[in-house]
Amino acid sequence: MFTERPDLSQVDPAIVAYIESLEAEIERLAGDKKATAESLLETTEPPTTFNVITISRNGLAKRTPRHLYSRQRRGGMGIFDLESADDDPPLLLAVADAGEELLLITTLGRVFKLPASRLPELPVRTRGQSLTGQLELKQGEKLALALPNRGGGYLNVITTTGQIRRLRHHFFGENMAQGNLIYDARALGAPAAACWSSGSGDVFIATRQGKAIRFAEDTIPFKGCLGIRLADDDAIAGLCAVTEASGVFLLTADGKGTIRQMAGFSANKAPGAGGKVAIKAEDVVGAVTITPGDDIFAISRLSKIIRFTADEVPPKEGVVQGVNCMALRADETVALAAGRVANEG
Numbered sequence: 207m208f209t210e211r212p213d214l215s216q217v218d219p220a221i222v223a224y225i226e227s228l229e230a231e232i233e234r235l236a237g238d239k240k241a242t243a244e245s246l247l248e249t250t251e252p253p254t255t256f257n258v259i260t261i262s263r264n265g266l267a268k269r270t271p272r273h274l275y276s277r278q279r280r281g282g283m284g285i286f287d288l289e290s291a292d293d294d295p296p297l298l299l300a301v302a303d304a305g306e307e308l309l310l311i312t313t314l315g316r317v318f319k320l321p322a323s324r325l326p327e328l329p330v331r332t333r334g335q336s337l338t339g340q341l342e343l344k345q346g347e348k349l350a351l352a353l354p355n356r357g358g359g360y361l362n363v364i365t366t367t368g369q370i371r372r373l374r375h376h377f378f379g380e381n382m383a384q385g386n387l388i389y390d391a392r393a394l395g396a397p398a399a400a401c402w403s404s405g406s407g408d409v410f411i412a413t414r415q416g417k418a419i420r421f422a423e424d425t426i427p428f429k430g431c432l433g434i435r436l437a438d439d440d441a442i443a444g445l446c447a448v449t450e451a452s453g454v455f456l457l458t459a460d461g462k463g464t465i466r467q468m469a470g471f472s473a474n475k476a477p478g479a480g481g482k483v484a485i486k487a488e489d490v491v492g493a494v495t496i497t498p499g500d501d502i503f504a505i506s507r508l509s510k511i512i513r514f515t516a517d518e519v520p521p522k523e524g525v526v527q528g529v530n531c532m533a534l535r536a537d538e539t540v541a542l543a544a545g546r547v548a549n550e551g
Contacts, residue, residue, distance in 0.1 A: 251277075267337045275503070308320045409433070458490055497546070
């Protein structure tokens, strides 16, 4: 029996990461004397038809009833979710009702509709099934975005080059052809983020380097325009629909997050500027609009997922580094979604 930890410097990094995750889980199970079972987990949500949908980089997907994910306290380790190969990490995370349609947008700017019920309903820690057999993808084409088809308002899509386009919900109606082209990705870049909006509010664009811009969505012309001017070493992290009263949750790769209140983030008169600092961070992975009582879901590269309530994250009007939202070891967060529990009847 080992009395001390052996030297792992020559061991494959993936194996080390796995060992460290097991060590951390053992530490958690051993228990912090200051913690109680109630403070670690909350299983207060009754059975629901809402599902957490996880999709890997190569299109491996599953849906799991949301109530099977217990709430943890902010800063917890989470639990293992989608099982996929080391070279096929989680890419997309969404929350949708089993009766809703999903909009699946590809790297070529094409969109497919798929009933959420067509995805296999599986337990939390499961391999999932490939989506490629259900979509007619072209050679080299992969999934870029996944979100519910809300059936009202506008879908805003921003590309990797910062170009934004706004489409009415009718575009995604019953007569939409599968694989319909939203825009020319060869000219404007692959889709980077998307969100639904009412048509009368603002949009908020966040970048990986923690910068952001906010402007009225009705300033976006029919043919689209430059939404934000990106630095050469920056990239799009998220896109949200907001109002003056909104809060936006920003998550970084190292598991920190903050709720940036729009009351303290003034809107630009027009799109296309370079943005200003929204969070002190170098690697923002996503942004979602939240309201009090909402739940936040975040998933890591090693497929650990955590659920906690947004109320545990202190809202800020100014620039901060964020607070610890997920404990990570040799890992990083890659995607997030909001579960709007407070707004569902």
